[in-house]
Amino acid sequence: MLKDADQDFVDQLRAVLPERAIRTPEARHLEEPRGQWTGQAAAVVAPGSVDEVSAVLRACNDAKIGVVPYGGGTGLVGGQVAGEGPLPILLSLERMAAIRAVHPEENVIEVEAGAILQDVHTAAEAVDRLYPLSIASKGSARIGGLLGTNAGGVNVLRYGNARDLCLGVEVVLADGRVWNGMSRLRKDNTGYDLRNLMIGSEGTLGVITAASLKLAPRPAGEGTALMVVDSPAAALSLLALARDRMGEGISAFEIMHRMGLEFLTEKLPDIRQPFDTPPEWFVLIDVGLAAGLDPAEALEALFADAFDRGLVSDGMIAQSETQRHEFWEVREQIPEANRRVGSISSHDISLPMGAVATFIEQGGAALARLGDFRINCFGHLGDGNLHYNVFPPKGRDKSEFHNLRDDIKTCVHDLVDAMGGSVSAEHGIGRLKVGDLERYGHPVKLEVMRGIKALLDPNGILNPGAVLRAGG
Amino acid sequence: MLKDADQDFVDQLRAVLPERAIRTPEARHLEEPRGQWTGQAAAVVAPGSVDEVSAVLRACNDAKIGVVPYGGGTGLVGGQVAGEGPLPILLSLERMAAIRAVHPEENVIEVEAGAILQDVHTAAEAVDRLYPLSIASKGSARIGGLLGTNAGGVNVLRYGNARDLCLGVEVVLADGRVWNGMSRLRKDNTGYDLRNLMIGSEGTLGVITAASLKLAPRPAGEGTALMVVDSPAAALSLLALARDRMGEGISAFEIMHRMGLEFLTEKLPDIRQPFDTPPEWFVLIDVGLAAGLDPAEALEALFADAFDRGLVSDGMIAQSETQRHEFWEVREQIPEANRRVGSISSHDISLPMGAVATFIEQGGAALARLGDFRINCFGHLGDGNLHYNVFPPKGRDKSEFHNLRDDIKTCVHDLVDAMGGSVSAEHGIGRLKVGDLERYGHPVKLEVMRGIKALLDPNGILNPGAVLRAGG
Numbered sequence: 053m054l055k056d057a058d059q060d061f062v063d064q065l066r067a068v069l070p071e072r073a074i075r076t077p078e079a080r081h082l083e084e085p086r087g088q089w090t091g092q093a094a095a096v097v098a099p100g101s102v103d104e105v106s107a108v109l110r111a112c113n114d115a116k117i118g119v120v121p122y123g124g125g126t127g128l129v130g131g132q133v134a135g136e137g138p139l140p141i142l143l144s145l146e147r148m149a150a151i152r153a154v155h156p157e158e159n160v161i162e163v164e165a166g167a168i169l170q171d172v173h174t175a176a177e178a179v180d181r182l183y184p185l186s187i188a189s190k191g192s193a194r195i196g197g198l199l200g201t202n203a204g205g206v207n208v209l210r211y212g213n214a215r216d217l218c219l220g221v222e223v224v225l226a227d228g229r230v231w232n233g234m235s236r237l238r239k240d241n242t243g244y245d246l247r248n249l250m251i252g253s254e255g256t257l258g259v260i261t262a263a264s265l266k267l268a269p270r271p272a273g274e275g276t277a278l279m280v281v282d283s284p285a286a287a288l289s290l291l292a293l294a295r296d297r298m299g300e301g302i303s304a305f306e307i308m309h310r311m312g313l314e315f316l317t318e319k320l321p322d323i324r325q326p327f328d329t330p331p332e333w334f335v336l337i338d339v340g341l342a343a344g345l346d347p348a349e350a351l352e353a354l355f356a357d358a359f360d361r362g363l364v365s366d367g368m369i370a371q372s373e374t375q376r377h378e379f380w381e382v383r384e385q386i387p388e389a390n391r392r393v394g395s396i397s398s399h400d401i402s403l404p405m406g407a408v409a410t411f412i413e414q415g416g417a418a419l420a421r422l423g424d425f426r427i428n429c430f431g432h433l434g435d436g437n438l439h440y441n442v443f444p445p446k447g448r449d450k451s452e453f454h455n456l457r458d459d460i461k462t463c464v465h466d467l468v469d470a471m472g473g474s475v476s477a478e479h480g481i482g483r484l485k486v487g488d489l490e491r492y493g494h495p496v497k498l499e500v501m502r503g504i505k506a507l508l509d510p511n512g513i514l515n516p517g518a519v520l521r522a523g524g
Numbered sequence: 525m526l527k528d529a530d531q532d533f534v535d536q537l538r539a540v541l542p543e544r545a546i547r548t549p550e551a552r553h554l555e556e557p558r559g560q561w562t563g564q565a566a567a568v569v570a571p572g573s574v575d576e577v578s579a580v581l582r583a584c585n586d587a588k589i590g591v592v593p594y595g596g597g598t599g600l601v602g603g604q605v606a607g608e609g610p611l612p613i614l615l616s617l618e619r620m621a622a623i624r625a626v627h628p629e630e631n632v633i634e635v636e637a638g639a640i641l642q643d644v645h646t647a648a649e650a651v652d653r654l655y656p657l658s659i660a661s662k663g664s665a666r667i668g669g670l671l672g673t674n675a676g677g678v679n680v681l682r683y684g685n686a687r688d689l690c691l692g693v694e695v696v697l698a699d700g701r702v703w704n705g706m707s708r709l710r711k712d713n714t715g716y717d718l719r720n721l722m723i724g725s726e727g728t729l730g731v732i733t734a735a736s737l738k739l740a741p742r743p744a745g746e747g748t749a750l751m752v753v754d755s756p757a758a759a760l761s762l763l764a765l766a767r768d769r770m771g772e773g774i775s776a777f778e779i780m781h782r783m784g785l786e787f788l789t790e791k792l793p794d795i796r797q798p799f800d801t802p803p804e805w806f807v808l809i810d811v812g813l814a815a816g817l818d819p820a821e822a823l824e825a826l827f828a829d830a831f832d833r834g835l836v837s838d839g840m841i842a843q844s845e846t847q848r849h850e851f852w853e854v855r856e857q858i859p860e861a862n863r864r865v866g867s868i869s870s871h872d873i874s875l876p877m878g879a880v881a882t883f884i885e886q887g888g889a890a891l892a893r894l895g896d897f898r899i900n901c902f903g904h905l906g907d908g909n910l911h912y913n914v915f916p917p918k919g920r921d922k923s924e925f926h927n928l929r930d931d932i933k934t935c936v937h938d939l940v941d942a943m944g945g946s947v948s949a950e951h952g953i954g955r956l957k958v959g960d961l962e963r964y965g966h967p968v969k970l971e972v973m974r975g976i977k978a979l980l981d982p983n984g985i986l987n988p989g990a991v992l993r994a995g996g
């Protein structure tokens with residue numbers, strides 16, 4: 053059973069850490085982007101080295117004090133905010149933000165877990181390389197959190213998610229032991245894959261303090277297009293055609309619905325919209341091609357081929373970097389417009405590619421039986437990952453539909469599960485989806501997960517209540 | 525403590541399995557390709573379904589009988605042959621070889637663990653797709669073993685290893701519990717990554733009975749070149765240049781040394797050799813490019829650019845599929861020539877890319893201090909993975925050098941470890957490298973591995989003595 057982190061315990065930490073490592077929690081440490089939870093913490097502890105992280109965890113483990121690992125605070129499932137249970141400390145990696153080394157000839161960068169994603173992008177670009185992981189909150193999200201949640205984003209189709217882009221990690225276990233797994237190797241078959249066990253465990257099995265990450269060569273030429281499709285099924289055929297023609301050259305393939313454009317018009321009217329008449333469905337295609345291929349020409353040829361096959365009816369190809377940016381702005385501002393409209397329930401789901409179109413059809417029909425909603429469905433179609441968000445009808449507020457929220461969620465998630473999909477494609481379980489994991493997770497998987505948790509964190513100090521029920 | 529599988533126990537299995545599932549071990553079940561070990565088994569048990577696998581493991585777990593999971597028998601580190609300890613049974617997946625489903629529109633194939641790699645290739649090609657994992661023993665290696673050892677091969681540079689190409693697994697645990705993790709999803713962040721824990725665990729944590737695998741679109745055009753380089757360092761610069769020009773279009777980048785050609789001349793004189801005068805170092809580059817690019821032209825342009833930079837001095841580009849096959853034949857027959865010459869010690873190592881050239885230099889110098897050897901160094905340079913094999917001087921036999929074998933191995937592995945490399949890049953630990961893992965593995969990693977093994981296989985029945993010392 054965990055205990056409250058009282059003043060005595062915080063003083064005990066002060067004795068082993070430098071003065072600047074112990075801070076009073078600020079509002080930002082106890083909030084989360086969607087405003088659904090408020091956290092609590094006796095102190096923000098910000099160690100400056102792996103040894104200090106080790107000392108903190110050892111002390112917490114001995115005293116049975118909960119530890120909430122904290123990166124940029126941008127998580128969308130409450131993994132970074134513990135609002136109930138015994139008072140924990142918040143372990144912020146913000147003072148461990150160094151780029152340790154860049155190896156352009158190896159396409160590897162070594163960073164501390166507190167490094168901000170944008171800074172990793174910048175460091176990679178400085179040596180003409182790309183760290184391909186990219187999400188909307190890149191200006192504040194930190195590498196430790198991105199690995200902890202196995203973050204996804206817009207380039208997974210081509211480059212994989214945070215897991216796929218990581219070669220090695222340094223991890224502090226609950227009892228303070230340090231595992232140095234900072235490999236720069238592309239291949240290493242020496243024993244069980246602890247790296248991937250830590251990645252995606254949301255700080256419940258250990259605290260990642262550093263990582264070596266894969267970089268990619270920058271494509272010789274890049275281009276972006278918007279194309280209007282008849283249906284999600286046509287969008288999937290267009291994706292297959294695009295990949296047949298350009299292989300791995302397709303960096304992103306994002307689907308959007310007219311609802312997203314309407315929300316932009318309503319809430320963010322300054323965003324320049326590309327269509328005179330908003331289409332029902334359209335996709336953004338981003339390509340990065342090898343030398344010898346012109347991205348705009350390749351996209352034009354793709355459009356012509358797709359038009360002949362009846363897959364697309366309209367489209368535009370960015371003629372400049374400014375226009376590429378405008379096209380992307382539409383996609384990237386939709387989450388902000390959603391936030392301002394206010395969803396009743398938001399879902400980060402994935403489906404087998406072959407089930408995506410059917411899901412969109414059946415999901416809309418099932419929700420219509422529950423009430424009159426607006427659905428904004430958009431996301432990373434190339435990964436089968438949809439952000440499927442349900443809003444009140446125009447002129448109504450989400451607060452009026454609070455009583456329907458659980459029904460909506462169950463309706464969507466049951467359908468996803470029945471189709472072999474996932475109720476958390478890229479955001480993780482956090483505290484929001486602990487019940488979903490219990491409901492939809494395979495029972496044997498849950499048993500093994502609980503066993504591993506008990507093995508690595510027998511006192512349950514690490515991120516209590518996240519992923520698995522505390523004390524479960 | 526495990527017990528011998530006696531006749532009573534085999535009879536007990538007969539009672540719960542169909543007649544054809546219980547077989548007498550044949551020679552092939554107890555040998556391994558390099559002839560270093562001979563195995564033992566009370567019976568070969570070949571279940572026909574996941575339920576039968578479950579029944580076998582439950583019985584073995586209850587009776588504390590060791591189980592050696594067996595795929596195609598092609599492993600190079602003895603993971604499939606238990607030569608000592610209490611008499612085990614051998615669990616062969618050969619009767620579970622079905623292709624369960626092919627989803628070309630999703631680029632996914634679902635197969636049973638006993639499916640032979642070549643048959644998976646054929647099934648993928650039938651729907652104009654590629655299952656990119658490819659190794660020399662593809663005609664007999666089975667998917668379960670390839671996943672169990674996280675196999676690599678010639679296309680890892682572009683497509684990743686067995687781990688990267690797997691979306692989901694079905695696994696039977698030591699006590700017979702079945703985890704159905706047969707996902708077809710590209711993104712799924714619901715809990716700990718048990719899939720990757722099972723992959724590469726060499727049958728010591730569970731038995732993989734089925735898997736869903738990623739397929740890739742077939743490149744529009746393919747081409748192959750051989751280029752002569754001055755040194756391994758020049759080869760690495762050539763790789764970087766090639767990737768800058770063609771991005772992911774580089775499917776394979778293999779380095780070979782003159783020694784390989786000499787061994788071919790000596791032992792396989794029918795293999796057509798490409799060079800009139802064998803160069804010291806050369807590379808094989810295989811490309812698969814998008815529509816609109818001509819592979820031969822792209823390789824010519826790469827050669828011209830590399831020649832101007834002083835990276836290559838000679839080269840040839842395959843002008844036909846026959847010639848592509850001839851180029852590949854040189855690479856693929858080197859292991860067979862090695863086998864016929866007879867190595868004193870063979871090493872499957874990987875290094876950070878930036879350390880590869882230095883290792884080759886220092887490794888040769890260090891071995892020269894031990895004696896007069898022939899070194900055949902070749903392999904997957906694009907992954908930093910070298911097969912570094914040490915042979916007696918011409919006219920002498922490996923048996924004369926038996927007493928130097930451990931010194932050679934230690935000399936090579938110590939240097940690899942000091943440079944941040946791995947002593948098993950793609951073959952795994954098996955029984956051959958248990959001591960190496962103890963010597964070079966991080967102690968905390970080993971502690972966690974032992975904890976996970978005890979958690980998932982408390983009686984130690986699964987592949988006893990592989991990866992971790994039995995009873996350790």
